[in-house]
Amino acid sequence: MxxxxxxxxxxxxxxxxQRACKELGVATVAVHSTADADAMHVRLADExxxxxxAPAKDSYLNIPQIVAACEITGADAVHPGYGFLAxxxxxxxxxxxxxxxxxxxxAEHVRLMGNKIEAKDTARKLGIPVVPGSDGPVTxxxxxxxxxxxxxYPVLVKAAAGGGxxxxxxxxxxxxxxxxxxxxxxxxxxxxxxxxxxxxxxxxKPRHIEVQVLADxxxxxxxxxERDCSLQRRHQKLWEEAPSPALNQSERETIGATVAKAxxxxxxxxxxxxxxxxxxGEFFFIEMNxxxxxxxxxxxxxxxxxxxxxxxxxxxxxxxxxxxxxxxFNGHAIECRINAENARTFRPSPGTITHFxxxxxxxxxxxxxxxxxxxxxxxxxxxxAKLIVHARTRNECLMRxxxxxxxxxxxxxxxxxxxxxxLIGEPDIVDGNYDIxxxxxxxxxx
Numbered sequence: 209m210x211x212x213x214x215x216x217x218x219x220x221x222x223x224x225x226q227r228a229c230k231e232l233g234v235a236t237v238a239v240h241s242t243a244d245a246d247a248m249h250v251r252l253a254d255e256x257x258x259x260x261x262a263p264a265k266d267s268y269l270n271i272p273q274i275v276a277a278c279e280i281t282g283a284d285a286v287h288p289g290y291g292f293l294a295x296x297x298x299x300x301x302x303x304x305x306x307x308x309x310x311x312x313x314x315a316e317h318v319r320l321m322g323n324k325i326e327a328k329d330t331a332r333k334l335g336i337p338v339v340p341g342s343d344g345p346v347t348x349x350x351x352x353x354x355x356x357x358x359x360x361y362p363v364l365v366k367a368a369a370g371g372g373x374x375x376x377x378x379x380x381x382x383x384x385x386x387x388x389x390x391x392x393x394x395x396x397x398x399x400x401x402x403x404x405x406x407x408x409x410x411x412x413k414p415r416h417i418e419v420q421v422l423a424d425x426x427x428x429x430x431x432x433x434e435r436d437c438s439l440q441r442r443h444q445k446l447w448e449e450a451p452s453p454a455l456n457q458s459e460r461e462t463i464g465a466t467v468a469k470a471x472x473x474x475x476x477x478x479x480x481x482x483x484x485x486x487x488x489g490e491f492f493f494i495e496m497n498x499x500x501x502x503x504x505x506x507x508x509x510x511x512x513x514x515x516x517x518x519x520x521x522x523x524x525x526x527x528x529x530x531x532x533x534x535x536x537f538n539g540h541a542i543e544c545r546i547n548a549e550n551a552r553t554f555r556p557s558p559g560t561i562t563h564f565x566x567x568x569x570x571x572x573x574x575x576x577x578x579x580x581x582x583x584x585x586x587x588x589x590x591x592x593a594k595l596i597v598h599a600r601t602r603n604e605c606l607m608r609x610x611x612x613x614x615x616x617x618x619x620x621x622x623x624x625x626x627x628x629x630x631l632i633g634e635p636d637i638v639d640g641n642y643d644i645x646x647x648x649x650x651x652x653x654x
Contacts, residue, residue, distance in 0.1 A: 223248060235254045237278075242267075259274060284307075294499040295318055414485035420435065511535060548622065
């Protein structure tokens with residue numbers, strides 16, 4: 209096991225990793241920007257190092273400063289959390305060059321799955337079903353038009369290096385295709401420094417289903433069930449639940465076994481999430497995230513496993529301690545992302561939290577780095593807290609979520625709590641009858 213882990217992240221995920229380390233008896237190092245000097249993850253770490261100014265490029269994305277912090281503190285491993293450098297293959301390589309363990313997959317697998325075209329091709333070879341689309345990059349408009357006619361409109365133009373909905377545009381007809389390509393290319397170049405694009409069939413009413421996997425790089429891999437992340441705005445997830453209300457037992461067992469077998473054949477190491485669009489009883493691979501997901505919490509609630517502890521154990525060289533038959537799924541869990549945003553316009557609302565009270569009781573979990581008096585900086589993601597509830601059934605879970613949201617107090621900034629309170633009363637939500645377009649349509653009609 210490691211002696212000291214540096215956590216190359218901030219906020220609630222930094223705290224989440226600290227807690228796992230403490231339960232393993234591992235010392236922690238928090239890194240922080242000047243804007244996060246008073247953050248909770250800094251206060252609770254065994255050691256802390258300021259690595260730069262407020263902008264992420266000067267601090268949380270500053271690889272030399274993070275490596276220097278490891279050397280100063282004697283950290284022998286780095287946990288990247290999610291976002292920032294979590295899926296940066298070069299960062300993983302640099303750590304290895306300095307004899308520091310990257311708590312995650314190999315740099316090879318991070319790089320492979322980070323390119324959407326290569327990831328799709330790899331998934332196909334591993335026996336994972338994929339969305340119909342181009343076999344490689346789209347290089348010009350003439351080629352794009354030919355491919356789009358073969359695939360069938362509407363088509364989705366996507367950035368090969370993309371994520372979070374950036375560099376992704378829908379072309380309903382050939383007339384709109386040129387504008388979609390131009391816009392996606394510009395966005396992708398600005399966001400990722402890479403304007404490579406590809407095309408996929410645009411599914412009309414799909415669910416977003418993702419399968420959590422755990423593998424040790426030694427040829428052992430298991431799945432931990434699926435999550436339904438279909439309630440989204442601009443491709444950003446807001447509400448996640450497990451298990452999915454859309455799948456039957458046969459479907460979840462089949463796709464879970466398919467993904468676990470693929471990760472075993474790939475000799476993947478660590479936690480990972482294979483994401484699909486699901487429509488008409490079929491699954492279509494869209495990407496794999498080679499890191500911990502924001503919504504890993506709902507999987508923890510229904511399995512009783514600590515995914516971060518498992519992740520650290522595997523990175524330290526331990527084989528999987530569990531077999532597929534050891535995994536037991538219990539009840540239902542839902543996560544709501546409480547953001548510092550206006551509940552209708554989603555305009556960011558940075559500022560100082562004047563009052564902060566989290567809900568409690570049976571089956572209620574809150575992951576947050578916020579507190580009364582904490583100032584939310586304008587430089588980073590607007591996530592304040594994750595509210596996760598667990599109950600025996602989905603209906604009980606919805607009632608528990610309603611109760612917990614009613615107890616949650618965050619004053620001083622606007623939050624998305626009112627949005628979630630309103631969603632619980634919607635018949636489609638109660639019935640589990642929604643797709644990835646549902647929320648945006650609901651907001652437009654509201």
